[in-house]
Amino acid sequence: MLIAVALLSLSVPGMAALAFAMERHQTWLAPRWRGRNARLALRAAGITLLASALACAVVAIGWSFGVLLWLGLLTPSALAIVGVLALGQKCSER
């Protein structure tokens, strides 16, 4: 259980970084985080965070369970970011 929480604390920010690296969602960020260089940096950060999550999982619970748990946790992580972005859009439209 603790492993799952630890992994989520890496994969959720990772997904967030990947999301904000996309042009479509850049409007949420302050101007200094926009632009091509910032997007590349965010994408790199996102990939690094996700990779670290995978590494943690494998080190903590071995290859088979680790890869499975990591893969599985990608789903709620991505879903969480979708939810946050959708909520944000709804709030900004009010």
Next chain:
Amino acid sequence: MTSAHWNVFSRCLAAVLGGYALASTLPVAIVAACWGGAARSDAVLIAMQMSFAVYAGAIMWAFSAGSARSAWAGLGVLVLLSSLVAWALL
């Protein structure tokens, strides 16, 4: 029945029957060629597990081919070739 309906019906038949035929023969040919030395039961296991991907591919071909005729032709040729290879190797 209009020609469009015949087209769809023919492709459906090709997909279901031709696809099944291909799914039963192409994996056998591939496994016999690439894993010739494997034990019988292992060969069957590999081929069976492969067969659904082949079936799906065949169905996609049946509906994306230029015409119903080419759908049947493509599947028919592959089934024939696979059967020949399988018969030769087994």
Next chain:
Amino acid sequence: MKDRFRQSMAWLHTWLGLLFGWLLYFIFITGTLGYLDTEIDRWMRPELPVASYPPSQKMAIDRAQAFLQSHAAHGQRWTLTLPIDRNEPYLHVSWQAARAGAPAASGTAYLDPGSGRQIETRDTGGGQALYQMHWRLHYLPPLGSLWIVGIATLALLLALVTGIVVHRKILADFFTFRPRKGQRSWLDAHNVASVVSLPFQLMITYSGLIFLMFSFMPLVAAAWYGPGQASQDVFLDEVFPPLASAPAAGRSAMLLPLDRLWRDAQDRWGPNAVAALEVQDPNDAHARVHVIGNFAAGPLRATSILTYDGVSGERLAERQAWQSGPKALRDAMLGLHEGMFAPPALRAIYVLSGLLGAVMIATGMVLWCVKRRQRAERGRDMAHAGLRLAERLNVAVFIGLPVAIGAYFWANRLLPTGMAHRAELEMHALFAAWLLMFILAALRPALCAWKEQAIFAAVAFGLLPVLNAATTSRHLLQSVPDADWVMAGFDLASLAIGAAFAGLAWKVKRHQARRTLC
């Protein structure tokens, strides 16, 4: 060229969805419930105590053997299932009647490992009955269900692949969900649910096909083994080597204490590795004891099995978990599909992914109807009978099935415990409630039906803990202090599900306010 390919795949995707969507939703919901089967089992048998996993199974085996000896000394087969983990949390025995005896002499029982006495539980199919409908459906002959489910699974595989082909901007749209934009929102929801759980969906579908591959692709086996059923049997015997069985001798002989064999197996396999014991022809001179390891120890759905002579204790055969790469691949796919090995966090993800699969299907079907309904209202197409049928089937299946499952749980608490055929009646209650939902969906305007059936679901699940309190002593005020987390968890989940459906009903009502229909 590429456009025409996309077009044909879009056509295929839509037709597969329309033909198999409702059935696949049923398969997804019952399958997802399967990941919580023993928890549901336990809630439906409130007579059972809180599960405890004893450090040593020796006493459990002794008690179970004594019970079976007194109740089924000359049965054909005994099965002892040991309480080692969440997949079988209770000491459970079953026996098959003697060949010459009446079938009624077969039975099952839950035993208390301390005293060896039977725990009387109500006759119910439990979570197992719900989950088995996942591939067996209900009211249909087994072979028929197998083919229907198998064809639907192949259709799902194609729907997934064609969906990926058709989804033009799969990466650009990855995090996109735009609420309250009508058709666009339904498409976004469909895409998000599918893409976010895509690895699971592909795995669950392909592994589902592998479950059925022996039945579906016999010609592949025939290529190596020859035609005919006898050849198929030879093939199956090579994949699953038989375990030194012997026909019954007809002479009596004393069965030795099973815990000796259990200890021998533990010495070979390690602590807590034995999940079950199966005795063939107990108290016969040719008795055989199969000691079965844990299928759920890891993602590979395979275990070693040791066969002993039941009279002398001699080790006769061992079937290893690992036999070959190709078989291990099959075992891995089956193991991933069933998820029995999954610890709580991973199990929660399995449940989430299964529900996302159901959402994927439901949003797809609703999207199709919303699109066609909009076209019909703009006068471009007639609102044809197919559209009206699909709109009604959508609500009757997507909301009606949860209502029916709620009715199943209500029946479990309301039907008298001593009633005959109780387990079958609970299932009849499920389908009767579902039939009622179909009828109501046919009679009411579609949007009203959505609201009403969502309210039924909200009531069915929201009030379930109250019903539990009224009919048993294992309600929330008791189960939380007792640390009976399975019981409490079920009640709390039920409240959450009720609240979710209430929220859905409210959302439909708000959407409706602009159309003032009911």
